[in-house]
Amino acid sequence: MFAPWDDPAAVPLISYRGVSKRFEDVVAVHDMSLDIYPREFFALLGPSGCGKTTLMRLLAGFETPSEGQILLDGADLAGVPPHRRPVNMMFQSYALFPHLSVKDNIAFGLRRDGLPARQVAERVDEMLTLVQLTAQARRKPHQLSGGQRQRVALARSLAKRPRVLLLDEPLAALDKRLRGETQFQLVNLQYELGITFLVVTHDQDEAFALADRIAIMRDGKIEQVAPPAQLYESPASRYVADFVGDVNLFDGTVRATGEETVVVTDTGLAFAAGPSSATVGGHGCIAVRPEKLLMHAPHEAPDLLHNRIAGTVEDIAYGGDFTLYRVKTAAGIVEASLFNRRRTTEAAFTWDDEVVLTFDTADTVFLDH
DSSP states (O other), X not given: OOOGGGOTTOOOSEEEEEEEEEETTEEEEEEEEEEEOTTOXXXXXXXXXXXXXXXXXXXXXXXXXXXXXXXXXXXXXXXXXXXXXXXXXXXXXOOOOTTSOHHHHHHHHHHHTTOOHHHHHHHHHHHHHHTTOGGGTTOOGGGSXXXXXXXXXXXXXXXXXXXXXXXXXXXXXXXXXXXXXXXXXXXXXXXXXXXXXXXXXXXXXXXXXXXXXXXXXXXXXXXXXXXXXXXXXXXXXXXXXXXXSOOEEEEEXXXXXXXXXXXXXXXXXXXXXXXXXXXXXXXXXXXXXXXXXXXXXXXXXXXXXSSEEEEEEEEEEEOSSEEEEEEEETTEEEEEEEEOOSSOSOOSSOTTOEEEEXXXXXXXXXXXX
16 A cells, blocks of 8 residues: 555655745745655645645745745755756646647647757657547647646646646646546556656545545645545544534533543533543534434434434435435534435435434544644
């Protein structure tokens, strides 16, 4: 399994060390340290203005750190101009030359670097084959689909064989179906080439589909760095739990610790998670994803001491493969996502039904911040 970040002997390719970036009175990145490893597909994920694009531009050389160091292969990049860094950037707009053919767009950077014509031609043919655009080599950008233009921009970025490819919202201009297809193409391409990819996105579905690891950013700082499944199932903070996917949060006072961490709400409802560092009398919340909940008719519900809550179905949203129920309870609105396993238009529950929601302690996490 590819997980160099778990290997104490692994040497990172990119290291941000205490990096800060200020624009006058605005702190875009604050004292940030991060390691990214060779062959890793790494994503910076967060809302607009969180500092993720600034972090990428600092690596590319388009911005200079106010403090700290950025190392690539152990060498400090300070003072190295963008065109001298073994890094290439694919912009969100693709920035293709409209008057040049696909072939000439890909060749542009190679010719500027003074490569011999034969070597340029070989490299361009290699890139066209790689992104499956050989038949479109003589077309102009306006004669291509959105997905094809995206692949031209990708081929141009890869043609110079950078150590690191930077992708700024690479799929934002594509429609939903094409975005899904292109995600698989990017992952396969990155694996085949063995190049480190760093992607910036605000789309969590995109980050989860592409990345080996994701850094969740907030206000110029990193909240958590982890593989997608770990971020989703074991968020390190309330912010991460709430930002990644949908979640139910039950706030209260810690009443018991040990094999279970029990939180009791103001209304007297008791919810439990596994062992934690919580202190009795402290405050925190139990987090559980909507798909972990089971919904029962009241007479069929198991009698549980914890993680059992009664309510009334208030809203229903049919999503094709699942149906989302919003249930009004003493703890507020609780969301339960039930998979539609059978081909039927008749739902098991409907509006105003009295129901009981239950969930397993193993499917919850305790968060104290």
